[in-house]
């Protein structure tokens with residue numbers, strides 16, 4: 360199980376390359392994004408859906424626009440579906456519906472307005488439909504629906520948002536779970552998940568301090584700010600190949616909340632360390648940047664384990680990479696215990712939904728129970744491998760207490776020789792927009808959503824759960 364669910368492969372789009380639309384047109388991007396939305400509805404993860412759509416369209420330069428529209432659509436899917444339901448009496452064919460959904464997405468998103476003028480969106484949605492002979496009959500419908508929508512936009516959106524699913528753009532079970540788990544912060548948490556995450560970098564401590572790297576960015580006229588002990592947040596995201604020092608391993612892309620893991624692991628030179636669920640190796644690299652340790656990076660997915668090696672090669676660091684099940688040490692354990700174990704277990708990924716906006720539509724409420732069982736199986740199997748006085752850090756990128764605090768309590772009860780040490784527990788996601796509200800609540804302007812003072816310096820981060828256990 361990985362944290363990026365994909366129930367079925369993305370559908371093939373055999374005729375995408377035969378479309379008579381300019382590849383740099385909005386119509387082309389809307390058509391491709393609509394196919395990607397259709398694939399997610401059928402159970403594919405968005406990255407896989409986008410890859411299939413772009414490959415079959417044979418227009419790699421369209422990727423940016425298609426990805427932007429499809430990702431926005433994931434964050435507004437329920438609102439767009441509600442508008443569709445309201446404005447179209449008889450359900451149109453799925454592709455036509457998905458083009459309309461993508462258009463609604465752009466027409467209801469104030470941020471998107473700057474890039475896509477409303478009447479251009481209408482015109483291009485009509486062109487996208489007209490370009491496909493099998494759907495050309497629907498171009499009048501698309502034109503009428505979108506123009507009607509623009510005439511009454513605010514009223515229609517206001518009415519649709521009376522339904523919480525359309526208001527928050529999450530499945531109902533997800534909204535209920537967040538309300539239950541975070542009764543005082545649920546609105547802020549849901550809102551944070553609908554924001555776009557910033558581009559945060561981890562500065563390799565072997566190469567530079569945060570201040571030194573900020574100076575390097577300033578020389579390159581790139582605006583950025585410190586976001587944690589090793590974290591720097593860029594004001595404007597950019598492709599990694601334009602980030603100074605990325606290719607040489609001076610920095611890596613990693614959310615500020617995720618960077619807390621290795622700080623909590625507190626690794627020292629000479630330790631023997633297990634990174635038990637390691638791919639793609641973000642935390643593996645961080646461990647090796649901070650100490651000279653004997654590190655095993657374990658991953659059950661052979662294909663994903665290749666990503667660990669790729670990451671370490673760029674950082675010019677080294678670990679023993681093993682493919683195996685963390686829940687079955689007999690497959691890979693050599694008998695020498697570990698001073699530190701990082702158990703970054705598979706989870707719902709509900710804390711990183713702003714970076715993977717499709718996850719909410721792919722997960723099912725029933726997945727949580729299976730994940731909880733898997734997390735217990737892995738953590739229990741790893742505990743006997745911790746040396747006396749050594750520590751296990753349990754990590755999830757989830758905001759659901761079943762995968763977090765409830766697991767930590769269960770672990771403490773189930774393992775008499777486990778002492779729970781200080782750690783943030785549930786680190787709720789905060790976004791720039793959500794922070795503005797949080798700061799008003801707080802006398803010192805810090806982020807109240809984070810229950811741990813050290814974590815408060817990490818404003819604008821994803822959601823994680825951290826629990827540390829030491830062996831008596």
Ligand SMILES: C[S@@+](CC[C@H](N)C(=O)[O-])C[C@H]1O[C@@H](n2cnc3c(N)ncnc32)[C@H](O)[C@@H]1O
Nearest residue numbers: 636637638639640641642658659684685703705
């Ligand atoms: C949350 S991700 C880890 C992220 C990683 N620690 C990082 O910082 O880049 C969880 C990983 O655990 C792997 N995994 C799932 N079940 C596992 C198991 N039983 N044993 C080992 N790895 C497993 C998944 O394939 C996935 O790559």
